[in-house]
Amino acid sequence: VTVKAGEHGCEALDVELSAVARSLHREWHSPGLWPSIEAGMLAHDQLALHDDGAHFEPVGSFLKCELVTKS
Amino acid sequence: MPEAYYSTVAATERSALTSRRIPGARTATARGPIDLTAFESLYASHGGRMKSLALNVLGNRSDAEDAVQETFLRAYKNRHSFRSDAALWTWVYRILLNACHDIGRSRAARRDSQMVDADVAVDVPTPAGDNPMRLTLQRAVDGLAPIYRDVFLLCEVEGYTHREVAGILEIPEGTSKGRLFEARRQLKRTLASRGLVERVDRDSEGGRARL
Numbered sequence: 001v002t003v004k005a006g007e008h009g010c011e012a013l014d015v016e017l018s019a020v021a022r023s024l025h026r027e028w029h030s031p032g033l034w035p036s037i038e039a040g041m042l043a044h045d046q047l048a049l050h051d052d053g054a055h056f057e058p059v060g061s062f063l064k065c066e067l068v069t070k071s
Numbered sequence: 072m073p074e075a076y077y078s079t080v081a082a083t084e085r086s087a088l089t090s091r092r093i094p095g096a097r098t099a100t101a102r103g104p105i106d107l108t109a110f111e112s113l114y115a116s117h118g119g120r121m122k123s124l125a126l127n128v129l130g131n132r133s134d135a136e137d138a139v140q141e142t143f144l145r146a147y148k149n150r151h152s153f154r155s156d157a158a159l160w161t162w163v164y165r166i167l168l169n170a171c172h173d174i175g176r177s178r179a180a181r182r183d184s185q186m187v188d189a190d191v192a193v194d195v196p197t198p199a200g201d202n203p204m205r206l207t208l209q210r211a212v213d214g215l216a217p218i219y220r221d222v223f224l225l226c227e228v229e230g231y232t233h234r235e236v237a238g239i240l241e242i243p244e245g246t247s248k249g250r251l252f253e254a255r256r257q258l259k260r261t262l263a264s265r266g267l268v269e270r271v272d273r274d275s276e277g278g279r280a281r282l
Contacts, residue, residue, distance in 0.1 A: 017259065021228050037139075037144065041143070044147060
């Protein structure tokens with residue numbers, strides 16, 4: 001791309017830079033992506049449903065953990 | 072947002088999504104104001120640009136798709152922390168950029184340990200009609216500091232306004248404008264140093280600049 005210099009040369013350069021930048025936008029088909037995301041979300045929900053809330057949390061130091069229950 | 076940026080790819084995927092429903096998916100996840108369907112709509116409307124943004128940060132489609140997937144899962148798991156006074160899509164974009172940075176860091180660490188990652192090096196899509204200027208700009212953008220690169224990609228490549236970028240990055244609009252100005256200044260300097268932009272002298276009538 002060649003742009004004329006002169007009074008508006010810098011502005012033309014900016015315009016051309018923006019035009020080339022827009023060409024960096026690319027899209028492509030990913031037919032399996034949403035189903036994969038959705039499966040991950042549903043798996044998360046399933047885990048949450050069966051989770052009794054008990055988990056280990058670090059206390060003071062990462063070497064020490066305390067069992068925290070739902071109640 | 073300039074809808075002209077949307078391609079038929081996004082439209083096709085949107086159509087495929089709306090035509091396929093999982094029975095009970097909504098009720099199984101409707102524990103708050105944001106459910107799975109809301110994220111599905113967000114993916115249908117923004118998924119294409121999210122992948123494009125991630126591609127330009129990470130450099131290959133596989134990592135870009137991983138980043139988008141990780142983003143939606145993080146957003147879904149943390150949806151209860153979403154502030155309802157903010158736009159869901161700006162919140163998700165912020166998560167996307169963080170996911171890209173995390174993946175980029177782990178990839179860099181992996182590359183350091185493996186010396187060369189041939190898959191990553193050759194997986195940048197180069198559509199027909201690609202030109203040296205475009206590839207050089209891509210590399211120059213890669214060389215920007217993340218704070219400038221993110222604003223440049225959101226504004227100039229994906230077409231978001233400074234107000235929208237400010238919402239995504241949680242910065243003032245003026246800061247977004249300043250970062251874009253600095254990004255463009257650095258890019259022009261880099262391109263000039265590689266001979267792709269000749270210095271434009273405002274006083275030299277009839278001179279020419281090559282971009």
